[in-house]
Amino acid sequence: MLEVKDLQVYYGVIQAIKGISFNVNEGEIIALIGANGAGKTTILHTITGLISPKQGEILYEGTDLRKAPAHKIVSMGLAHVPEGRRVFSQLTVYENLLMGSYTRSDKNEISDTLQHVFKRFPRLEERRGQMAGTLSGGEQQMLAMGRALMSKPKIILMDEPSMGLSPILVEEVFDIIKSINKSGTTVLLVEQNAKKALSIAHRAYVLETGKIVLEGDAKELMNDESVKKAYLGE
Amino acid sequence: MSFISYFIDGIRLGSVYSIIALGYTMVYGIAKMLNFAHGDVIMVGGFVIFTVMSTWGLSPVFAVLLAIILCTVLGVSIERIAYRPLRKAPSLAVLITAIGVSYLLQNLALIIFGANTKSFTSVISVPSLKLAGGKLSISGETLVTIISCIVLMIALTLFVKRSKTGRAMIAVSEDKDAAVLMGVNVNKTIAITFAIGSALAAIASVLQFSSIPSISSTSGAMPGIKAFVAAVFGGIGSIPGAMIGGILLGIIEILGRRYISMELSDAIVFLILIIVLLVKPTGILGKKHHEKV
Numbered sequence: 001m002l003e004v005k006d007l008q009v010y011y012g013v014i015q016a017i018k019g020i021s022f023n024v025n026e027g028e029i030i031a032l033i034g035a036n037g038a039g040k041t042t043i044l045h046t047i048t049g050l051i052s053p054k055q056g057e058i059l060y061e062g063t064d065l066r067k068a069p070a071h072k073i074v075s076m077g078l079a080h081v082p083e084g085r086r087v088f089s090q091l092t093v094y095e096n097l098l099m100g101s102y103t104r105s106d107k108n109e110i111s112d113t114l115q116h117v118f119k120r121f122p123r124l125e126e127r128r129g130q131m132a133g134t135l136s137g138g139e140q141q142m143l144a145m146g147r148a149l150m151s152k153p154k155i156i157l158m159d160e161p162s163m164g165l166s167p168i169l170v171e172e173v174f175d176i177i178k179s180i181n182k183s184g185t186t187v188l189l190v191e192q193n194a195k196k197a198l199s200i201a202h203r204a205y206v207l208e209t210g211k212i213v214l215e216g217d218a219k220e221l222m223n224d225e226s227v228k229k230a231y232l233g234e
Numbered sequence: 235m236s237f238i239s240y241f242i243d244g245i246r247l248g249s250v251y252s253i254i255a256l257g258y259t260m261v262y263g264i265a266k267m268l269n270f271a272h273g274d275v276i277m278v279g280g281f282v283i284f285t286v287m288s289t290w291g292l293s294p295v296f297a298v299l300l301a302i303i304l305c306t307v308l309g310v311s312i313e314r315i316a317y318r319p320l321r322k323a324p325s326l327a328v329l330i331t332a333i334g335v336s337y338l339l340q341n342l343a344l345i346i347f348g349a350n351t352k353s354f355t356s357v358i359s360v361p362s363l364k365l366a367g368g369k370l371s372i373s374g375e376t377l378v379t380i381i382s383c384i385v386l387m388i389a390l391t392l393f394v395k396r397s398k399t400g401r402a403m404i405a406v407s408e409d410k411d412a413a414v415l416m417g418v419n420v421n422k423t424i425a426i427t428f429a430i431g432s433a434l435a436a437i438a439s440v441l442q443f444s445s446i447p448s449i450s451s452t453s454g455a456m457p458g459i460k461a462f463v464a465a466v467f468g469g470i471g472s473i474p475g476a477m478i479g480g481i482l483l484g485i486i487e488i489l490g491r492r493y494i495s496m497e498l499s500d501a502i503v504f505l506i507l508i509i510v511l512l513v514k515p516t517g518i519l520g521k522k523h524h525e526k527v
């Protein structure tokens with residue numbers, strides 16, 4: 001459903017992404033793992049149009065995303081949970097969720113989705129009137145995910161959802177990602193927590209300084225000696 | 235009684251500053267730029283009303299409506315032509331462009347209307363209010379100005395807090411990229427902000443010139459700068475801050491002019507700004523600072 005071909009991205013003269021190709025099939029969880037600065041965030045930003053690539057194709061359900069303005073991409077069914085959550089701190093939890101459904105117009109459908117999101121994240125319902133800026137890190141992560149779900153995406157891109165969370169919350173976040181996927185949403189997951197990411201992913205790509213160095217079945221990669229050494233700390 | 239009437243006149247002037255300051259503060263909050271041409275939009279609004287009423291002899295209602303429409307179009311065009319191409323440019327380049335647009339508008343007015351100050355017929359025909367057995371009289375202009383300010387402030391606050399577009403504005407002002415990920419068209423949102431700010435400037439021109447009542451090509455510049463001071467005073471980016479800053483500034487200016495010195499009243503206004511900024515650099519209601527210009 002999402003196919004990236006020979007992607008090259010520059011920041012000024014520095015090449016951050018050096019010709020990357022990968023694909024995500026409908027219903028999959030795909031993990032993109034790699035160390036700090038490998039280029040994971042850059043790839044996600046390029047897919048959702050915040051950065052334009054120098055070269056390459058990004059095909060989503062057959063259309064080239066490079067031709068779509070960034071603000072049109074979410075209404076095509078592609079939601080992005082950005083690194084660091086980036087919830088709107090001056091809006092309440094409820095208003096943040098409404099921002100997630102910004103491109104939708106049917107009030108009844110929106111309120112249906114809102115009920116689903118509240119069911120998945122009861123914590124958000126409890127705190128619906130609270131300013132998002134005053135939520136804890138874990139709650140903000142839930143809000144960022146809930147906000148993305150409000151657009152009813154077909155595919156959801158997640159950038160380090162476990163960052164800065166306690167072990168229990170990390171567990172919870174990965175469970176939620178699994179269940180979001182079970183309910184039919186495709187997931188492209190960027191993570192530094194390679195162990196957890198590989199444990200829930202179907203397939204994975206390993207990124208090193210702008211290049212894919214390994215790819216394959218997630219279970220196999222988990223047993224790969226070089227992956228174990230570099231990313232799993234074994 | 236005279237102190238009270240000066241005080242009320244201060245609120246009147248402050249209400250005008252508040253309405254202008256709203257334009258500054260909203261544009262700053264969302265586009266992160268200081269639109270120094272904002273004051274000159276007021277002057278344009280004034281000349282539109284002057285032309286429609288004094289030259290063409292048409293009704294004040296039509297004059298005000300036309301001023302609002304033309305100022306809105308002007309504000310959106312300025313953004314589209316002069317500022318949008320500089321969206322990613324350093325803020326200094328944008329600031330200089332804004333000053334350039336300001337002089338352009340002033341000089342165009344100079345060419346079209348000449349250098350002489352024109353007398354402006356008040357658009358407002360509301361009888362004055364007599365209080366305390368006729369000892370205190372509040373002019374119709376003052377009443378309309380203060381009421382307009384309150385109504386606009388409430389309407390704008392409701393719009394920003396309750397409407398979808400208002401939420402998008404807050405989102406854009408806080409995090410452009412995150413707003414884009416939600417599907418917000420940032421350019422459109424900024425254009426709407428300029429439209430609102432410029433329509434408010436047109437309303438401010440009605441109120442300002444009806445009280446003065448004269449107009450020339452530089453008539454917008456000083457209230458523009460004072461309203462900018464008011465916006466900074468109240469905390470730039472904050473809507474209630476613009477209101478409080480504007481009202482305080484108007485009161486200080488009128489009372490300073492009356493009780494301290496006619497000539498120094500402007501200097502007093504700026505002195506107070508400096509003191510406020512030394513004590514609280516973000517202004518009275520200011521939040522954490524994003525960027526200094």
Ligand SMILES: Nc1ncnc2c1ncn2[C@@H]1O[C@H](COP(=O)(O)OP(=O)(O)OP(=O)(O)O)[C@@H](O)[C@H]1O
Pocket residue numbers: 011014016034035036037038039040041042043083192
């Ligand atoms: N705005 C920018 N300007 C210049 N260089 C940038 C910019 N953003 C990222 N880079 C560079 O591009 C490279 C890839 O960065 P990116 O943020 O994509 O890495 P990442 O894999 O997401 O890292 P992390 O795990 O730390 O989030 C890095 O070398 C980074 O310094």
Ligand SMILES: [Mg+2]
Pocket residue numbers: 040041042083159
């Ligand atoms: Mg990153």
